[in-house]
Amino acid sequence: MNEVIKLFEDTLFSLKTTIVLLIIFAFVIGTATFIENDFGRETAYAIVYGNKWFEILLTLLVINLIGNIIKYKMWRKEKLPIFVFHFSFIFIFLGAGITRYFGYEGIMHIREGHQENKIYSRDPYLQIDIKKGNKKIHFEKIKYLSAVDTKPINVNYFMESFNIDGKKLEIEYKKFIKGVKVDLIESKDGEPAVLMKISFGMAGDTIILKKGSKEEFGDLIILFGDKFDWNKLDKTKNILFVFEENNKFFIISNKSLTKMSMVSRQTEVLKPNKIYPLESRNLYNLNGFNFVVIKAIPKAKTVVEPLPRNRQVLQAKAILSALYLNVVYDGIKREVVVLGKGGGIAGIPTNLKLDDINIKIVWGAKVIKLPFSIYLKDFIVRKYPGSNKPSSYESIVIVKDPINKKEFEYKIYMNHPLSYGGYTFYQMSYDMDEKGTVLSVNHDPGVIPTYIGYTLLFLGLIINLFNPKGRFGRTLRMLTKNNINKLIFVLVLIFGLSGKIYAYPQSKAVNSNTNQTQNFDEKIFQERLINVVKKISKEHADKFGEVLVQSLDGRIKPFDTLSLEVVNKIHGSPTVFGMTHNQVALGLYLMPRFWMYIRWIKVKHPAIKIILGIDPDEKYFSFMDAYDSQGRYKLADAVANARRKSPAERNTFDREVLKIDEKLYILYTFLDGQVLRIFPKKDDPNHTWYNPKDALKIFPEDQKKEVAQILLIYQAGLEKAFKKNDWSLADKGVLAIKNFQRKYGADVIPSELKVKAEILYNKLLIFEKLTFFYFLIGLLAIGLIFTQVFLPNKDFKIFRIILTLALFVAFLIHTIGLGLRWYIAGHAPWTDAYESMLFISWAVALAGVVFARKSIFVLAGVGVFAGVFLFSAHLGWLDPQITTVVPVLKSYWLLIHVSVLTASYGFLGLSAILGIITLILFAIKYKELLGEERVRKIEQSIREALRINELSLILGLSLIIIGNFLGAIWANESWGRYWGWDPKETWTAVSIAVYTAIVHLKYIKDWYSPFKMAVLSVVGYFSILMTYFGVNYFLSGLHSYAAGDPFPIPVWVYWAVGILTVLIVLASINRKLEES
Structure with a gap:
C-alpha cells in the first residue's frame, strides 16, 4: 500500500506531470477562444471556463506546484526568490477561488434624478420557486448554456429534484436553442401573457410579459403583476404596470400616456395613476417610448421558432433564447419553455401549475438587492473637440445608506471607481441620450489574497533575475569570451555554404524595349498640369x-500632419x-480641378487598371479616370461586390479595389475642402x-x-x-x-512647442529610417563575422565595439522617437496596431542592448529582427497616424502593463531567432562533409547559443508573467475584474504555460536535449504570434483590431510553417551532440 501511495505521490508531484498539465491547460484554454469566436462567450463558459472539470484541472496544477515546492525544498536560502514567486501562485489561486465562489458581479443602470439599489448579475442563473400552500422552496444556481450540444457528455444537462411533502418533483434539461423568435397562441393550460413591441429612438425590441415580468428600457420600467401589486411599487421611476383581471388586460402608469388609434388616428391622453383597458391596434407613448400590443391572451402558450443557425446568431450577445425543460411531479409530466437572454438581463418567468403546487422558473440574470442606494445626480460626457468621440464620461452620484446613516457625493469615471459597503462601482457605459449611466458592480472578497499573490510574484521574479545562485545568474556567468568566439566560426560556415549555393545564378534575359502605349497628347497634358501645380x-x-x-x-x-497622411x-x-x-495637399485645396486630372493615385492590380481604362504599365491614375463620360463610377460594381463579402472571403482583387475606393473617397473630401x-x-x-x-x-x-x-x-x-x-x-x-x-x-x-515637435516628427521619419539602420547593423555584424574567419590573426575588437555602439545609438533614437510620439499624442505610444509594432521592435532592440556585449551573434540577429518588425509596420497594412484614445485606455496601469508585456515579445523573439540558427547548425552538422574538427566547433557553438537562448527565455518569461498580471490589476481597477477570459488574456496565459513548460524541460534529463530546446524555442513563439496577430485579427474580443468576421490567414504563414517543418526534419537527422 505504501508503494502505491509513493508511486501516486511521485507521479502527481513530478515535473513531467507539471509539463503535461501545463500543455493540457494551454490546449484547453486556446481551444476555448475558438469556441467563443464561433459560438459566443456563454458557450465557451459552459464547455470550459465555468465547468467543474476545468476547476479540477486548475486544482491539480496547484497541488502539483505545492508538491514540487516541498520536493525541491524551495524555501532554502539560496532558492528563496524561486520559492517566493512559486508560492505566490498559491495565493493567486486562493484569491481566485474565493472570488469564484463567494464573489459576484452585476450591472446597475440609473437614470439622472433617480436612485437604484438593485443590480443584475453578470452570470446567468437558473432560479426555481415552488409554492404549495404556505410552504415555499427557492432554488438557484449559476447556469451557462452552450449553443451547441456536446458529446458524449452534454455540458448543458442537469436534473434538479425536490421532495414536497413526500411527493417528488423533477426538473430535467431537454434542449437549448440560442436565438429564437416568439409568438403567443391560446391554450387551455396557458397563463396570462402579452406580446408587445416597444421602440425608443433607433432602438426597439419585441417582448413577452407574464406574471412577474420586469423589463427595463432606459428610465422606463414595464411590469406585469397582480392588481394589488401597484400600491407596493417604488414610483420614483417611469412605470408602466400591466395586470389581468377576469380575462381582460389593463394598464396603469405614474405618468401621463398618449394613446393613438391606428385605425381612426384619434389621440387620447391617459391620466397618471388611473386604470385603463389595454387595447391592441393602438400606439401608446410614454415619455418618448412607443409601444404597441400585438397580442394579449388570458390563457396563452408561448410558441418558439428558432432563428437561422448562422454565425451572427451563434455569436450574438443578449439574444433571446429558449431553454426546454421536462417537469415531472407525482406522475404528471409537462414540457416547459423558459425564455431568457443570459447574464446581465432579467429572465422572463415561466409559471406552471401542477396539481397542488405552483412553479416559477427563470433563466437569466439574478436580481441582487444592495443594503444602500445610489442616486444619479448628474451624468457628464466629455468629448474630443469637434467630434462625437468621448474623451471621458463620469457619473456624479450620491450614496444613500439609511441603515448606517451615511450620505455622501462621489464622482465615478473610468479608472476611478467607488468602493463602499463591500461593493465597488465602475463606470461601464451610458445611455444613448446621455441621461443615464451603466455601472459595473463588483463584490469581491478575494481581492486581498489575490493582491498579496501578485506582490509576491513580482518581487520573486525580479529578485530571481539578480540572484547569483539562481539559474539565470549561473547561465550568465557561463558566457565567456572564448565561448563566444566559437559562435563566429559557425555563423561564417552557415553563410559561407549559402554563398556557394548562390554562386552560379542563372542569367535572365532583360528586354530593354519598353512598350510605349501611352498617348503622346496625354503625356503632354499631364506635363502641363504638373507644371501648373508646381507653382505653389x-x-x-x-x-x-x-x-x-x-x-x-x-x-x-x-x-x-494631415497632408503627410493624405499624400x-x-x-x-x-x-x-x-x-x-x-505643396501637394495645399494644391489639392487651391487647384482641385487640376489635381482631378493628374495621374498620381497609386494602383497595382492589373484587373483594376483594365476597369479604369489605363495602360497596364501605368502605376498611377487620376480621379477622373475613375469615372466614365456619363459620370458613372467605374468601380461601383466591384466595390459593391467586395463589400458584400466577409473579410475572410475577400480575395486580393476585392481588398485592392476597396483600398482604391478609400483613396478616392479621401481625395474627394480634400478636393471638396471638407477636411480643412x-x-x-x-x-x-x-x-x-x-x-x-x-x-x-x-x-x-x-x-x-x-x-x-x-x-x-x-x-x-x-x-x-x-x-x-x-x-x-x-x-x-x-x-x-x-x-x-x-x-x-x-x-x-x-502649445507652439508641441506643434513644432509634431512637424519635426513628420520631417524626421524616424522609424522609416531606423528600419534601414537596424538592417545595416545586422548585415554589418554578419559581414564582420565573415571577415574574422578569413583574417583570423587580425583584431576586430574596435569594429565590434562600433557596431555595439551603433545598436545603442539606434536604440536611443528609437526611444527618443517613441518619446516624441508620446509627447505629441498625449498618451503612451502603444494603443494601436502600428504603435505596438514600433514598441515590439524597440523591445527587440532592448534585448540586443542587454545581450549584445555577450555575443556578436546576438547583435546580428537583433539588428535583422528589429528591422523586420519596423519594415512590417510600414508596408501599408497599418495606419501610422496618431489618434485619440478611448477613456478606458487612460490609465497608468496600461502604460506599465503594455510596456512590460510587449518587451517580453522582444526577448522571446530573440530566443526564436537563436533557435532557428541552432537548427540550421544541426542541419549542416555532417562529419563526412565538414570534418571532425569543424563539427566539434559547431557543437560547442550550439551549446553556447543555447545558453544565450536560455537567458532570453527566462527573461522573456519573467516579463510576460509580470506584464500579464499587471494587466489583471489594470482590468480590476478599470472595470472590476482581474480575469475575464478575453481571447487576448487567454492567449497570453497560453504563452505563459507554453514557455513555463519549455523552461522547466531542462530539469527533466530523459526529456531534455539541445535539439528539443531549439525546436521548442521556435515553435513556442507561435503562441506569441497568436497572442498578438491571431487575437488582434482573427478572433473577437476586447483587444481585437478586427471587427466582425476575421481576416484571412496570409499565404506567407503557410510557407513559413512549411519551411520551418523542413528545417526541423533536416536538423533532427543530426540532433545528437557529443558529450562535452
Missing part, C-alpha cells in the same frame, strides 16, 4: 503646414513630382472647428466677417503669388488664420 511655393506650403486642423476624431494637429495614403510616398506633401477644418467657432460647447465653406454658412455674423476678411486676404495673396511669384501677402493670410485659431480655439489648441 515650398516655403509658403511649409508655413501653411503650421496651420492647425481639427480631425474628425477631435484631434487638433498641424496641416503638415502617403493616396500616392504611397510623401513626395509627388518633386513636390513636398504640404481650420476655423474654430466662437463659444461652441463642443469646440467644433469648420472648413471655410461651412464657416461662412453657420458662424455668427461677426465671425463670418472675420473669416471672409481672412479669405479675401489669402485669395489676393495667391493671385499676387501666381502672377509675380511674391508669396508675402499669402503668408500674411496664413498668419491671420493662425491668429484666428489662437483667438477662438485657445482652450483646445496644442
Whole structure:
C-alpha cells in the first residue's frame, strides 16, 4: 500500500506531470477562444471556463506546484526568490477561488434624478420557486448554456429534484436553442401573457410579459403583476404596470400616456395613476417610448421558432433564447419553455401549475438587492473637440445608506471607481441620450489574497533575475569570451555554404524595349498640369503646414500632419513630382480641378487598371479616370461586390479595389475642402472647428466677417503669388488664420512647442529610417563575422565595439522617437496596431542592448529582427497616424502593463531567432562533409547559443508573467475584474504555460536535449504570434483590431510553417551532440 501511495505521490508531484498539465491547460484554454469566436462567450463558459472539470484541472496544477515546492525544498536560502514567486501562485489561486465562489458581479443602470439599489448579475442563473400552500422552496444556481450540444457528455444537462411533502418533483434539461423568435397562441393550460413591441429612438425590441415580468428600457420600467401589486411599487421611476383581471388586460402608469388609434388616428391622453383597458391596434407613448400590443391572451402558450443557425446568431450577445425543460411531479409530466437572454438581463418567468403546487422558473440574470442606494445626480460626457468621440464620461452620484446613516457625493469615471459597503462601482457605459449611466458592480472578497499573490510574484521574479545562485545568474556567468568566439566560426560556415549555393545564378534575359502605349497628347497634358501645380511655393506650403486642423476624431494637429497622411495614403510616398506633401495637399485645396486630372493615385492590380481604362504599365491614375463620360463610377460594381463579402472571403482583387475606393473617397473630401477644418467657432460647447465653406454658412455674423476678411486676404495673396511669384501677402493670410485659431480655439489648441515637435516628427521619419539602420547593423555584424574567419590573426575588437555602439545609438533614437510620439499624442505610444509594432521592435532592440556585449551573434540577429518588425509596420497594412484614445485606455496601469508585456515579445523573439540558427547548425552538422574538427566547433557553438537562448527565455518569461498580471490589476481597477477570459488574456496565459513548460524541460534529463530546446524555442513563439496577430485579427474580443468576421490567414504563414517543418526534419537527422 505504501508503494502505491509513493508511486501516486511521485507521479502527481513530478515535473513531467507539471509539463503535461501545463500543455493540457494551454490546449484547453486556446481551444476555448475558438469556441467563443464561433459560438459566443456563454458557450465557451459552459464547455470550459465555468465547468467543474476545468476547476479540477486548475486544482491539480496547484497541488502539483505545492508538491514540487516541498520536493525541491524551495524555501532554502539560496532558492528563496524561486520559492517566493512559486508560492505566490498559491495565493493567486486562493484569491481566485474565493472570488469564484463567494464573489459576484452585476450591472446597475440609473437614470439622472433617480436612485437604484438593485443590480443584475453578470452570470446567468437558473432560479426555481415552488409554492404549495404556505410552504415555499427557492432554488438557484449559476447556469451557462452552450449553443451547441456536446458529446458524449452534454455540458448543458442537469436534473434538479425536490421532495414536497413526500411527493417528488423533477426538473430535467431537454434542449437549448440560442436565438429564437416568439409568438403567443391560446391554450387551455396557458397563463396570462402579452406580446408587445416597444421602440425608443433607433432602438426597439419585441417582448413577452407574464406574471412577474420586469423589463427595463432606459428610465422606463414595464411590469406585469397582480392588481394589488401597484400600491407596493417604488414610483420614483417611469412605470408602466400591466395586470389581468377576469380575462381582460389593463394598464396603469405614474405618468401621463398618449394613446393613438391606428385605425381612426384619434389621440387620447391617459391620466397618471388611473386604470385603463389595454387595447391592441393602438400606439401608446410614454415619455418618448412607443409601444404597441400585438397580442394579449388570458390563457396563452408561448410558441418558439428558432432563428437561422448562422454565425451572427451563434455569436450574438443578449439574444433571446429558449431553454426546454421536462417537469415531472407525482406522475404528471409537462414540457416547459423558459425564455431568457443570459447574464446581465432579467429572465422572463415561466409559471406552471401542477396539481397542488405552483412553479416559477427563470433563466437569466439574478436580481441582487444592495443594503444602500445610489442616486444619479448628474451624468457628464466629455468629448474630443469637434467630434462625437468621448474623451471621458463620469457619473456624479450620491450614496444613500439609511441603515448606517451615511450620505455622501462621489464622482465615478473610468479608472476611478467607488468602493463602499463591500461593493465597488465602475463606470461601464451610458445611455444613448446621455441621461443615464451603466455601472459595473463588483463584490469581491478575494481581492486581498489575490493582491498579496501578485506582490509576491513580482518581487520573486525580479529578485530571481539578480540572484547569483539562481539559474539565470549561473547561465550568465557561463558566457565567456572564448565561448563566444566559437559562435563566429559557425555563423561564417552557415553563410559561407549559402554563398556557394548562390554562386552560379542563372542569367535572365532583360528586354530593354519598353512598350510605349501611352498617348503622346496625354503625356503632354499631364506635363502641363504638373507644371501648373508646381507653382505653389515650398516655403509658403511649409508655413501653411503650421496651420492647425481639427480631425474628425477631435484631434487638433498641424496641416503638415494631415497632408503627410493624405499624400502617403493616396500616392504611397510623401513626395509627388518633386513636390513636398504640404505643396501637394495645399494644391489639392487651391487647384482641385487640376489635381482631378493628374495621374498620381497609386494602383497595382492589373484587373483594376483594365476597369479604369489605363495602360497596364501605368502605376498611377487620376480621379477622373475613375469615372466614365456619363459620370458613372467605374468601380461601383466591384466595390459593391467586395463589400458584400466577409473579410475572410475577400480575395486580393476585392481588398485592392476597396483600398482604391478609400483613396478616392479621401481625395474627394480634400478636393471638396471638407477636411480643412481650420476655423474654430466662437463659444461652441463642443469646440467644433469648420472648413471655410461651412464657416461662412453657420458662424455668427461677426465671425463670418472675420473669416471672409481672412479669405479675401489669402485669395489676393495667391493671385499676387501666381502672377509675380511674391508669396508675402499669402503668408500674411496664413498668419491671420493662425491668429484666428489662437483667438477662438485657445482652450483646445496644442502649445507652439508641441506643434513644432509634431512637424519635426513628420520631417524626421524616424522609424522609416531606423528600419534601414537596424538592417545595416545586422548585415554589418554578419559581414564582420565573415571577415574574422578569413583574417583570423587580425583584431576586430574596435569594429565590434562600433557596431555595439551603433545598436545603442539606434536604440536611443528609437526611444527618443517613441518619446516624441508620446509627447505629441498625449498618451503612451502603444494603443494601436502600428504603435505596438514600433514598441515590439524597440523591445527587440532592448534585448540586443542587454545581450549584445555577450555575443556578436546576438547583435546580428537583433539588428535583422528589429528591422523586420519596423519594415512590417510600414508596408501599408497599418495606419501610422496618431489618434485619440478611448477613456478606458487612460490609465497608468496600461502604460506599465503594455510596456512590460510587449518587451517580453522582444526577448522571446530573440530566443526564436537563436533557435532557428541552432537548427540550421544541426542541419549542416555532417562529419563526412565538414570534418571532425569543424563539427566539434559547431557543437560547442550550439551549446553556447543555447545558453544565450536560455537567458532570453527566462527573461522573456519573467516579463510576460509580470506584464500579464499587471494587466489583471489594470482590468480590476478599470472595470472590476482581474480575469475575464478575453481571447487576448487567454492567449497570453497560453504563452505563459507554453514557455513555463519549455523552461522547466531542462530539469527533466530523459526529456531534455539541445535539439528539443531549439525546436521548442521556435515553435513556442507561435503562441506569441497568436497572442498578438491571431487575437488582434482573427478572433473577437476586447483587444481585437478586427471587427466582425476575421481576416484571412496570409499565404506567407503557410510557407513559413512549411519551411520551418523542413528545417526541423533536416536538423533532427543530426540532433545528437557529443558529450562535452
